[in-house]
Amino acid sequence: MPQPFADITPPIALTPLDGRYRAQVSPLVDHLSEAALNRSRLVVETEWMIHLLDSGAIPGLRDLTDAERTLLRAIPEDFGAEGIAEHAEIERETVHDVKAVEYYIKRRLAGTSLEPLAEVVHIYCTSxxxxxxxxxxxxxxxxxxxxxxxxxxxxxxxxxxxxATAEVPMLSRxxxxxxxxxxxxxxxxxxxxxxxxxxxxxxxxxxxxKINGATGTYAAHAISVPDTDWEQVSRTFVEHLGLTWNPLTxxxxxxxxxxxxxxxxxxxxxxxxxxxxxxxxxxxxxxxxxxxxxxxxxxxxxxxxxxxxxxxxxxxxxxxxxxxxxxxxxxxxxxxxxxxxxxxxxxxxxxxxxxxxxxxxxxxxxxxxxxxxxxADAMASDLDGNWEVLGEAVQSVMRTLGVQGVEGMENPYERLKELTRGQRVDGPAMREFIGSLGLPEAERERLLALTPATYTGCAAELLRHLEG
Missing domain, CATH: 1.20.200.10 (Fumarase/aspartase (Central domain))
Incomplete structure (x- = not known):
């Protein structure tokens, strides 16, 4: 019977992201792991406490001192291996991860000047x-x-x-x-x-x-402190976190x-x-x-x-x-x-x-x-083996001349199709065909000078659209 891998310490990763590919994705651990979730919860809970006390949303409570704000903000900042283990221990008792975060914070307020205000932690909040x-x-x-x-x-x-390759010609497919x-x-x-x-x-x-209670109605907030503008408190808190406030949830x-x-x-x-x-x-x-x-x-x-x-x-x-x-x-x-x-x-x-x-x-x-x-040589060789792609250029010139009234330019597409479809055409054959079309001198010379490598239109110039 082989040894179960599940019993090996340190634990063997189940997924390739946490095993084979760990190094490439490890920066995400600080943001999307279970530990990162609990650290973010600590941030929200402590910032909510600070926001409530600084805004005077609950009458009769004193202002925080700078040292107390620093103490609260240090809780998520100091959340490391020991804190992760402690939170897990609390969660085993609560069987509720967010409640465990609340108790974790209250433990850190014990014996400090904030202990009398510990019940402000998680007040009016649903998980x-x-x-x-x-x-x-x-x-x-x-x-x-x-x-x-x-x-x-x-x-x-x-x-x-x-x-770097803006002008390197290439056969399209x-x-x-x-x-x-x-x-x-x-x-x-x-x-x-x-x-x-x-x-x-x-x-x-x-x-x-959002931060608006158990069903999005601010019911607990309003029954406890009816004279506070709880929508304003909620909006300013969410925006303080750098997020967009959702007023209806x-x-x-x-x-x-x-x-x-x-x-x-x-x-x-x-x-x-x-x-x-x-x-x-x-x-x-x-x-x-x-x-x-x-x-x-x-x-x-x-x-x-x-x-x-x-x-x-x-x-x-x-x-x-x-x-x-x-x-x-x-x-x-x-x-x-x-x-x-x-x-x-x-x-x-x-x-x-x-x-x-x-x-x-x-x-x-x-x-x-x-x-x-x-x-580039491989691309050039491929281009040189496919002269038939100039058929588009030839028939387009002929069509333009035809609509301009030049005689002898009839059926350009069909004539090129007969030459090129389903067969390879080399340079001499294409040039011979161009020479037989009776084109005006300027167009004939322009097409005779054309090669697959130079028939790239405005391709290189189009890269200007990447600027700015």
Whole structure:
């Protein structure tokens, strides 16, 4: 009977994010782990106490001293390994994680000048008042301090490569078939433009919060202190935390904003997935060469000549997992039965894996990009083997001349189709065909000078749209 791995100390990770890929996703632990949730709860609870006392919302209570504010704010700041263990011990007794946070704070007020005010901790609050604000702070930190910087760094690196290859001609493929040439830089710039749009959306996404009691009515607040403007107290507190106040909720903040954020991140991930599959294809075509040193270790266990595009394949897989999780979060979090059910509690605990797989994909894409070399010669060879793509140029010139009244330009599409469809055309054959068309001198010379490598239109100039 093999030894159960579950009995091994230190514990063996169940998921790859906490095992094999821990190093790449570890920055998210400070924001989306269970410990981070409890630290955020400590922040909300202590800031709520400070806000109530500083605002005079409860008449008859004294103001805080600067030292007392420092004491309260030190509670979440000092929440480390010992605090995590102590909170877990309290939770085993309470069987309630938020109540355990309340008792944890009260323990730290014991024997201080704030002990007589300890009942202000968590006053008028339902657990969801604390949780919705805590998750908003966590998600804001994870997105703006970890995910977005990595995403924007990838975009910057991709933009740099796009500018460097703005004039490198490349055969296009539409429907997988040779098509009008472009430049490598222009094609990369398309992804930069798409990804930047999503970055702007995600940066601008609102993150909402509420603190209005058991069913969103301020009932406990108003019955206890009827003369206080509790909506104003609530609004200013939520805004003090740097969040957008939601004035109308049930017991829970509706989570619509979370669905919006996750949908935007998932969409960005799908664009990255498209990028990963395109680069994989360019590698298979020989347009990019991979440096084994950048990929690391053995390329293939049996074929030593191979350098597999593992970074891009890893990114594909992780973006698919991330997208599925983010979609599930978006779909489920917007629904809560009547004034509250608890499905969101479990759902929200999976925000970490959803962003973790996305962050891991971004890390792999950056490493993969850093290990690529552009093979302009391979692209040039491919272009030179596909002169038939100039058929579009020839028939377009003929059509223009035809509508301008030049004789002999009839049926340009059909004539080019007969020459080019389903067969390869080399340079001499194309030039011979152009010479036989009876074109005016200027157009004839312009088309005779054209090659697949120079038939790239305004591709290089289009990169100006990446500026600013």
């Amino acid at each position: 969801e008042d604390i949780n919705n604000l805590s998750y908003a702070l966590m998600i804001r930190g994870a997105v703006h301090e970890v995910w977005l910087p990595a995403y924007e760094a990838l975009i910057a690196e991709l933009a740099e490569l796009a500018h 539409t429907h997988g078939q040779p098509a009008t040439p472009t430049t490598l830089g222009k094609e990369l710039a398309v992804f930069v433009h798409r990804l930047r749009r999503q970055a702007r959306r995600i940066t601008a996404d609102e993150m909402l919060g 049930t017991q829970i903040e509706s989570h619509d904003w979370q669905a919006e954020v996750y949908a935007d991140i998932a969409r960005a991930g799908r664009i990255l997935h498209n990028f990963a599959t395109d680069v994989w294809t360019y590698i298979s075509l020989g347009y990019f060469r991979q440096r084994l040193s950048a990929q690391g270790g053995t390329g293939s266990s049996t074929m030593p000549h191979k350098v597999n595009p593992i970074r891009f394949e890893n990114a594909e897989a992780n973006l698919e997992i991330s997208g599925a999780l983010l979609d599930s979060l978006s779909q489920t979090l917007v629904t809560s039965r009547l004034q509250r059910d608890l499905t969101d509690s479990t759902t929200q605990r999976n925000i970490g894996p959803a962003l973790g797989h996305s962050l891991l994909a971004i890390s792999n894409l950056r490493k993969g990009l850093a290990g690529l070399d552009v093979d």
